Each structure stands twice: as structure tokens, then as C-alpha cells.
Amino acid sequence: MRKVTTGGGWPAVWYTLRKAREVGGLRKLWRAMRSKNACKTCALGMGGQAGGMINEQGHFPEVCKKSLQAMAADMQGAIRPDFWSTYAIPQLQAFSPRELESCGRLTQPVIYRRGDDHYRPIGWDEALARIADKLRQTKPDESFWYFSGRSSNEAAFLLQLFARLYGTNNINNCSYYCHQASGVGLASAVGTGTATLELDDLDGADLVFVIGGNPASNHPRLMRTLMHVRRRGGEVIVINPVVETGLVNFSVPSDPRSLLFGSKIASLYVQPHIGGDLALLAGVAKRIDELRASDETYLNDCCEGWPEYAAWLRTLVWDNITRLSGVPREQIETIAERYAKAKHAVFSWTMGITHHAHGVQNVQAIANLALLRGMVGRPHCGLLPIRGHSNVQGIGSVGVSPKLKQAIFERMESYFQVTLPTQSGLDTLACLEAADAGRLRAGVCLGGNLFGASPDAAFAAGALAKLDLLVYLNTTLNTGHAHGLAAETIILPVLARDEEPQPTTQESMFNFVRLSDGGPARHEGPRAEVAMIAELAKRVLDGQTPINWRSMQDTSRIRQAIAATVSGFEKIGEIDRTRREFAIAGRVLHQPQFPTASGRAKLHAHELPELLGGDGQLRLMTVRSEGQFNTVVYEEEDLYRGQDRRDVILLHPSDVRRFGLRENQRVTVRSEAGALQGILVRPFEAIKPGNALMYYPEANVLVPRHADALSKTPAFKAVPVTLEASPLDTVSPADRKPAAPRVDRKPLSSC
């Protein structure tokens, strides 16, 4: 398959038309996309009167393939009632992630009990009664509560409240697999865990760093902003071991000039080794110091640790920096020179930075570099973790975390007149480890795919299998429902955001709270998340707390509680009346006064880590393709990297030769955690030699459970692997298409 040379553009437009046909016409899709609901995909915060197509500055329309995919997925027909008796568990396990997603919408509660061959539909009353009974028989600290980032602030607040009053702090969200290192790193450096700037600030930036991310594919709407930085004569410096097509050239569909002629994005593209960022960022900082381009007044007045940090920079040896980063000294000097000239620099990053055993240190190193030139605490510059799920930030803000902030804890106790548990709670990976050790009995998952998202897939399946009860609240089927099976597993079907009967709210990565109106249900059967959570809480805790759980089915009642207990969210209490979306108070830093104990920012010196992998090994990153959203795969091909299927490993041609391999030869990829057989070797010029790329979630078989000690985020992007020729050898061209469904498929859903 040929690799495209530009991201976005006409393929994105044709794709819109194709998706529209699949869901019953352009008008239907357009109407769905225009409903006033925050966009379901990334956390850029699209919303407003024309729904997922207007950003916080009112730019419209922004076509994004991802939001269309997510919308079309929710507009699918219902899974047919005979699906459950037709497909036994081993057949569900044989479905690919894409096949599971395209089975259709979940509309009935279903139950699987160990020893059965199939899931079986059950009534709502029976499902909720069984869950409530089991929870009442379980010691609270033998349960865990996992949240994905798609649900509303209201559902998240209510479920964490229920779990705490039930008696546990084992409450966590997908952030522990995502941006936790950003939260921890930012808090240690500047005192806040979120972006220090707002969307408007980007309009004045003359240099944007894009580090360890592929926004052309994962945050397409950011591309318009990057295009404008270049049009203004500014710079975009990309740091990534892979030259991602869309970061070189992108056609912004809503901009006629860009759509026709394409837009240059990166003005400088730097390729470190996987895990080489810490050395690279330290090298840039060292050069800034050598050039005397640091802002001494700011560093002395507004920061702590400058003398120690400066002394450390001066001890660093260039040979070490270039060896550990994989970037030549001249290129590091070029980055520093361009940064030295910038007046307003923004530093953005994503998973290439956080998915490492030194993820927090990576984030601190980015903050160091920004602080060095006084780029935090002024308009038009700052630190910008580019978030993943559309409401992952909001879910964290309203209390989904093992430890509540002290202020929220106290206000929740006094507002609800309750006593909250104080024992320490477990992060996401720790929950799986506790389950594996037999210390947990029950789990509740609000959305997401805990099995598919976790490292070491064999371990994750084994850990979940040790539970007595696992409850999933989901919209569609995913690999977790097939492989993450407890002795009793119950799936409860939920309404998507734009089908909710009441308004809900979400928070963007720019700390902006959006209002979603909801809309008519597309299917009979799924229930609103809040209604279901309130009902379950009533069944488990009725009479034991002063809370009237039935009244908590009302989302405006929950918003009153959030307004009273979560600082910065006061305005959410009036949003039903005012309909005014708002920026959360106290987050954006336009003055160099930091919410740390001393009021100053802090610089951190680090030990530079050795590159992973010895002789005969490659460093493997596990990433997203252009056609997937996390564990949900919409298309097998990856247009931007020129791949027609997902069971591939991408290597630099020099590594293909070095290991004596051939294109399309099948290999076994082996790591400390496991092995994947029959993987096709694909030469890929765009990757830095010594490094390799595979697609998540399939590659989670290979990812060990090594996590960053400070943030508990697994090192999904740094897995040493070896390759062995596979007995299956080379694939014939006819076999190059994605594997045909391995089960006899009847029509799965009815529209």
C-alpha cells in the first residue's frame, strides 16, 4: 500500500462521504454532528451550538475523521438478540478488535458465568440485583472501580462518590495509562497538573514544540493551529523517532488554500531514539545556557533550584548527550538557536513522552526548558499536555483518583454530611496486580477496555479471571468483553453522550467546561450512565448514607454538588440556567506566580537514562494507527504509514538488512512479557534505525508491566524485542489483505 504524502485533505473529505453513506446519508450524519454535544473523540474541546464541530474560539466547521468514526460507531444498528446464542466465547475471542466494534450497539444487559459457553441476555432488574448482592457480600477494599475518559463529569462524580461511600479508594481512570506522568510532572514543576495556557494563547505563539505525538492523526484539529503558526512566520519543531507524514505536510479540510495546496507543518523535524528525549532536552537546555540565552532574572526571582540545575547542565558531556539521544550535536544546537530567538514558545507533548519508565522526568525536562527562558506564566506561551479522551481531564477534576485533594475531601464530607474512607487506594496497574494476587473480588468499569488497554495481555486476562464479579458499562463490544472475563461478567449497555435524556458536561484540555445537551436515544434498551449508577448505589447503600440516591439521577442536582465541592467549578451550578460554558478558575498561568508551596516554579536535574535494548534487540514503540481510537479499531489500514494491515512490525530498511530479513517475511516478535508469531516485516524509511513500531492493542502481549515509579504509567513505548524468522515465512501478495473473519458470520446487527 502506498504511503500518502499529506495528512488530512481530500481523503478526509471522501471519508466523510463514505461514512455518511454507511449511516444512512449525509443529512443524518450532519444532523448528528451538529447536535450541541462536546465532541466524543480527543480532548481538544469541540462543542458549542454546532456540536462537535466548533472549537472554543468558535471556528467552524472543523471536519475530523475521528469524530465521524466515533459518531458513525454510535449510529450503528443494535446487536441482534440471537447474536449471543450464535457466538460462543471462543468465537468472540477470535474476532479482531475491528470485528467486535462493528458487531453493533449493545442494547441489552448480558451475563457470562464461568462454565457457560455464551453470554446470555438478562433483564435490567436481574442484572442490577445480582451486582448489588455481590457488592454487598464483598469487602469494599476487595473491589476496584476503573473509569475511561469518555463519560460525563456527572457520571464520574456520582460513581466515585458511590464507591467511596461503599468504602474504598480503589478508584482510578485510564489516565494511569495515559497522561498521569504529565499531571505528576507538571505539579512538581509548576504546581498545576494541567495546561498552563488557553486556546487563545496559541494564536500568539511564534514557536510550538510537538514532542512525542502524532496530532495529524490523533488530534487533527490541532493542525489548523500549527498551520497558522507557520503562516505567521513562526516555527514548529517536531521531536519524534518517526517522521509522521501529517506532521510534515497537512491539508486542513476547512481551509481552502490548505485543502488545495497542503500546508507545511514542521519547520524542523528531529528524530531521537525511543527514550532519548531526556538526553535531547538536557542537551538543548545546556546549549541555551552556553548561549547565555536563559532568563536569569526570571530564574532567580520566580524559580527554585536554578543554581543546582545550572551546575548540573554544566557537568553534562556532549558525547553522552548525543549517544543517549541519538541526535547529532549540530541539530541540538539548531533547536537551541531557534528557541533562543522565540518570543513566545509553547511546549506540547503526548504519549511518546509519558509512556516511559522515566515519563515524569521527561515532563519535568520539558518544564525545565520552558522555565529556562521564562516561557511559563506569560500570555501566548506555556506548557500543553495534549490530552487523549474527550473528558479524561474532567473525570480527574471531579474526583476520580485514588486520593482526593484535601479541599475536595473536606467539602464532600461536609456537603453530603458523610465520612469518606481514608485508607490509600490503588492505581490502575496496582488493581490488576492485587487481583492477580487474589486480593480483589469485584471490579466495576465505567466505559473503556481495561483488558485491551493494559500491558502484558496474558497477565491482564489472568488477573481479571481471578475476580468473582466484573461489571462493564459500555456502548459497544470490545476485546475486554471476550478476554477479560471474571467468574461472573455482566455487561450493561449505556447511552452515548448525544443520546442522554439530560444535559451533561465535559472538560477540555484547555480547562474549559463544555455543556452537552444530549438528544434522542437511538435504541431502546441502553440506559443513561447516571441513572444506572444512582439505581445501583440505592440498591447497595440505601439507608446507610444521608444521600437520596434517587435524586442523584438528576444531572443538575449532581452539578450543584460538583459546584459546592470542586474548586474552580463553581459556575457549573448555574450552567443549566445561564448555559454559559466557562474556563476553570485558577488553572491558566498568565503571571509567573505558581500554585506551589513557595509560589515559585521548580527546576529538576536528572540522571540521563541508558537507551534500552542490547545487541540483537530493537526498541519497540506501540502506537495508534490512523484508523483506530484506542482499543477500538475502525479500519485495518494505516493510510499515513502506508500499511494495509495491523499484524506488522515496521523497521528501518537498514535493520531489515542487519537482521537478515526480507520484506513481508513472517517473524516471531519476542519480549520479556510474551511473543507474537507470524508478524510481517515491513521496511519503513521513516523510523530511526534501531527502533521499531507495532500497533496497540494487539501488541500489548509484548509490553511488560514496567511502570514509571512516580506516575505508575507503564512504558508502552519502550519495549526491547528480538525477532526470529517464523516457520510460516513469507506471505504471498494474495494474503496481504487483512485476515478474513475467522468465524461464520451472520448479519450481526439490525439497523
Ligand SMILES: Nc1nc2c(c(=O)[nH]1)N[C@H]1C(S)=C(S)[C@@H](COP(=O)(O)OP(=O)(O)OC[C@H]3O[C@@H](n4cnc5c(=O)[nH]c(N)nc54)[C@H](O)[C@@H]3O)O[C@H]1N2
Ligand atoms: N485517531 C485517534 N485519535 C486519538 C486516539 C486514537 O487512538 N486514535 N487516542 C486518544 C488518546 S486516549 C490519546 S492519549 C492520544 C494519543 O496521541 P499520541 O500520543 O499522538 O498517540 P500514539 O499513537 O501513542 O503516538 C505517539 C507518538 O509518539 C512517538 N513516539 C514513540 N516513542 C517516542 C519517544 O520515545 N520519544 C518521542 N519523542 N516520541 C515517541 C510515536 O512515533 C508517535 O508518533 O490521542 C487521542 N486521540
Ligand SMILES: Nc1nc2c(c(=O)[nH]1)N[C@H]1C(S)=C(S)[C@@H](COP(=O)(O)OP(=O)(O)OC[C@H]3O[C@@H](n4cnc5c(=O)[nH]c(N)nc54)[C@H](O)[C@@H]3O)O[C@H]1N2
Ligand atoms: N500498548 C499500548 N497500550 C496502551 C496505549 C498505547 O499507546 N500502547 N495507550 C494507553 C492510553 S493513552 C489509553 S487512554 C488507554 C485507553 O484505555 P480505555 O479508555 O480503557 O479504552 P478505550 O479503547 O478508549 O475504550 C473503548 C470502549 O469505550 C466504550 N465507550 C465509548 N463511548 C462510551 C460512553 O460514552 N460511555 C461508556 N460507558 N462507554 C463508552 C466502548 O464500549 C468502547 O469499546 O489505553 C492505554 N494502553
Ligand SMILES: [Mo]
Ligand atoms: Mo490516552
